[in-house]
Amino acid sequence: MNAGLHGFGRFAQHLLFSWLSHSRQFSIPYLVDEILSLEDVYQLITDHDRLDFSRFSPRLGAEGVVLTHSDGGEVEINYTCGIAAEVPWLGEVDLWLECSGRNSSIAACEPFLKGRTRQAIISATCWDADQTLVMGLNENQWSSRAKVLSYGSCTVNAFVPLADWLHQQYGVQQAYVNVVHNLPRHQLPAHSDPEWKICTLEKMAPQLLPWLSNEQIFVSYATVPYTGGSLIEFNFRLNRVPSKQEVLQKLQHALENTLKGLYRIETEDPGVAGVLGARENAVFPLSGIEVIGDNLRFRGYFDNENSAVRYLQLVELIVGN
Ligand SMILES: NC(=O)c1ccc[n+]([C@@H]2O[C@H](COP(=O)([O-])OP(=O)(O)OC[C@H]3O[C@@H](n4cnc5c(N)ncnc54)[C@H](OP(=O)(O)O)[C@@H]3O)[C@@H](O)[C@H]2O)c1
Incomplete structure (x- = not known):
């Protein structure tokens, strides 16, 4: 089975790295x-601040970037700089990996669902996705009839499986x-x-967790002009x-x-620098887990891009x- 990847931002770079490191199934x-040139893509791979692509021996090929997969095989990833819906290989892949951040709705993904391409998987929250599947929560509900799927988001993945588990154990009244x-x-x-x-988590968590209403979750989300790991805290009443x-x-x-x-x-x-490269949704130091009154607090870190x-x-x- 094969897949076409749309977008080569931070998320797609981490996806490619993980695929080269671990995945042999497709x-x-x-x-x-749409904008990055082949040279830009090659430079992003060879000069990466976080991911050591050198272990995959990258080089420029005739049509794209050539890398040696960890299984030993050489792969040439054919590169197109252009409008995604106009690529010559449209309809020739089984799956469309929508990681550009440009298309987060069914309508936006429809142009990619041609020929052999049966599903598009969005790397972000999609309000009208046929299915949002979060690993550790509901991935087993995958349906071959769904055309557009979302994996949630980095914060949805960080929050939802833990919240659901905690609810089963102790009953969650409120989550901050x-x-x-x-x-x-x-x-x-x-x-x-x-x-x-x-943060899309505030609206998406109640859609994924039947026991959680919109009045029971409050999310504060700030971006900071910095490229390291991120901080995350959950307070459950x-x-x-x-x-x-x-x-x-x-x-x-x-x-x-x-x-x-x-x-x-x-x-x-x-520390936050210590979780770069973490494959988990969140990492908590023991000191960050506290019972305070009727609240349970988890204060930790996550490598959001590595979701x-x-x-x-x-x-x-x-x-x-
Ligand atoms: N970053 C995260 O932590 C994270 C985690 C989970 C989900 N996501 C989701 O994944 C999607 C993509 O996010 P992202 O973090 O990959 O965003 P990003 O790094 O900003 O990349 C998104 C797009 O920006 C353009 N771009 C990338 N690198 C560039 C560069 N060096 N110079 C100029 N333009 C560049 C590319 O599109 P064009 O060249 O076509 O403009 C790329 O497809 C979003 O929907 C996001 O919500 C992100």
């Missing part, structure tokens, strides 16, 4: 971005979320101050308040089962079905 023979989010380097000149933003010891014990068990690979608890505080790992897992699940 190929990515095509990449399109704080996010301090980085920016892609190329966006820094246009955003030189911290900015409050609307609970029906039944456990001791910290109890919650840690149960959580450790869940992290080996239903929440496996989705969160990490660190004995020592790794591409969850997106990749979702694509692999689709491919495997």
Whole structure:
């Protein structure tokens, strides 16, 4: 099975890196971005501040970028700089990986669903997606009839599986979320101050979690002009308040089962720089988990761009079905 990738921003770069490092189940023979030239793409790969693409021996090929996949095979990713709906390979891929940030609705993805292309998977919240599938929550509900899917977002993935698990254990009355989010380097000149933003989590979490209403979740989300990792904090007001010891014990068990690979608890505080490259949705130092009155607080970090790992897992699940 093969997939075409649209967009080569921070998310798509992390997706490509993860695919090269871990995924053998499908190929990515095509990449399109509307503005970046092939030289820009090659430079983003070879000069990456975070991801060491040198292990995949990148070089320019006749039609795109040539990389050596970790399985040893050489792959040439054919590159088009142009309008996505006009690429010559339209309809020739099984899946459309919509990672440009430009098309977050069914209508916007429809032009890509031609010929063999049966599903588009958006790397962001999509309000009218046929399905939003969050790993660790509802990925098993995948339907072959869905045309446009969303993997959620970095904050949706960070919040939703943990919140749902906690609700099952203790009953969540209210959730307060704080996010301090980085920016892609190329966006820094246009955003030189911290900015409050609307976070899609606030509306999407109640759509995904039947037990949570819009009045029970409050999200503060600010972007800061900085390219490192991001900060995340959850405060859950609970029906039944456990001791910290109890919650840690149960959580450790869940992290080996239903929440496996989705969160990490660190004995020592790794600091935000210490979570770059983390494949989990969020990392919490033990000191960041506290019971305060009837609230349970999780204060930690996340490598938001690396939520591409969850997106990749979702694509692999689709491919495997
Ligand atoms: N970054 C995250 O943490 C994250 C996490 C989860 C989901 N997402 C979602 O994924 C989508 C893409 O986000 P992103 O973080 O990849 O955004 P981004 O880095 O800003 O990239 C988005 C688009 O910006 C343009 N671009 C990328 N690098 C550029 C550069 N160096 N100079 C000039 N233009 C450049 C490209 O489009 P053109 O060349 O066609 O303009 C690219 O497709 C969004 O919907 C976002 O919400 C992002």
